[in-house]
Amino acid sequence: MRCIFCKQVSDASKSVQHIIPESLGNKDLILPPGTVCDSCNQYFAIKIEKPMLEMKYFQNVRFRNQIKSKKGRNIPYKTLFPHKEGGWFDMYLLDHSLAFSGDDSKIISLIKDQKINKMMFEVIDQPLFPTANVSRFLAKTAIEAFALKAEGKSSLLNEIIDMHHLDSIREYARYGKGRFWNYNQRRIYSEETRFEDPVHLPESYEILHELDFLIIEPDMYYFVLVIMGIEYVINCGDPELDLYKHWLLENDNRSPIRRFSERIIYKN
Numbered sequence: 001m002r003c004i005f006c007k008q009v010s011d012a013s014k015s016v017q018h019i020i021p022e023s024l025g026n027k028d029l030i031l032p033p034g035t036v037c038d039s040c041n042q043y044f045a046i047k048i049e050k051p052m053l054e055m056k057y058f059q060n061v062r063f064r065n066q067i068k069s070k071k072g073r074n075i076p077y078k079t080l081f082p083h084k085e086g087g088w089f090d091m092y093l094l095d096h097s098l099a100f101s102g103d104d105s106k107i108i109s110l111i112k113d114q115k116i117n118k119m120m121f122e123v124i125d126q127p128l129f130p131t132a133n134v135s136r137f138l139a140k141t142a143i144e145a146f147a148l149k150a151e152g153k154s155s156l157l158n159e160i161i162d163m164h165h166l167d168s169i170r171e172y173a174r175y176g177k178g179r180f181w182n183y184n185q186r187r188i189y190s191e192e193t194r195f196e197d198p199v200h201l202p203e204s205y206e207i208l209h210e211l212d213f214l215i216i217e218p219d220m221y222y223f224v225l226v227i228m229g230i231e232y233v234i235n236c237g238d239p240e241l242d243l244y245k246h247w248l249l250e251n252d253n254r255s256p257i258r259r260f261s262e263r264i265i266y267k268n
C-alpha cells in the first residue's frame with residue numbers, strides 16, 4: 001500500500017484520516033490507515049487543520065452550533081455582558097444551560113437578579129478570504145475525496161497515486177510547493193436550513209457537510225466542498241478558476257453540489 005500524498009509505502013501506518021476534521025463534526029468521511037500515511041496525517045493535523053480550526057470563524061461556528069472537540073469538550077467563545085460589573089467571559093453553550101469559565105458566581109447572580117438582561121457575542125459568517133490555510137486544506141481534501149471515491153479498491157487508489165496531473169495540487173497540499181491556489185468561497189444556505197428530497201429520502205434533513213466533483217471538461221476536476229452552508233471550490237488541475245466562474249454564469253450561480261430533486265423547506 002502507498003500513501004496518496006507522499007507515495008511512500010504505508011503498510012505500517014495506523015491512523016485513520018478524517019477528510020474533514022472531527023472537530024467540525026465529521027464522523028463518517030474517513031480513509032482507512034495507510035491511505036494517508038501516519039507522517040502525512042500528522043503533518044496535516046498540525047500544519048493545516050489546527051491553524052484552520054483556530055481561525056475566528058471556525059471557533060465561532062463550532063461554538064454557535066455546539067460542535068464538541070475531538071475529546072468531547074464544548075468550545076467556549078468570548079461573550080460580553082454590557083454592565084458595569086459585567087465584562088468579557090468565556091461562555092460555553094451546554095445542552096440546556098450556559099456555563100462560564102473562571103469565577104462566574106458574580107455574573108450568575110447578576111443574571112438571577114435580572115440586573116443583566118443582555119449578552120453579546122460576535123457572529124462571524126464566513127472565514128477570512130482568501131487564506132493559504134483554507135486553500136491548502138481544500139487541496140488536501142480534494143486528493144482525499146478522490147481516494148474516498150475509490151472505496152478502498154487498490155487498483156483505483158494506485159491510479160490516483162499515478163495521476164500526474166494531480167501532482168501539483170498534491171505537492172501544494174503536502175509541501176506548500178508552487179504558487180497560491182485560488183479557490184471560490186460563498187454561502188449557499190444558512191446553517192439552520194432544512195432540506196427535503198422526495199426522490200432520495202423520506203424525512204427532512206440538515207446538511208453538515210457534503211462534497212463532490214464538478215467535471216466541466218474531460219480530466220478537469222473541480223472539487224466542491226460545503227461545510228455548514230459555505231461552499232468552497234478548487235480546481236484540481238491548476239490554481240485558476242476561470243472555467244468554473246464561466247460555468248457559474250451559465251448556470252445561474254447554482255451550486256454544482258445541489259441535487260435538482262432537493263428542496264429547501266426551511267431557512268432563516
Ligand SMILES: [Zn+2]
Nearest residue numbers: 003006037040
Ligand atoms: Zn505520506
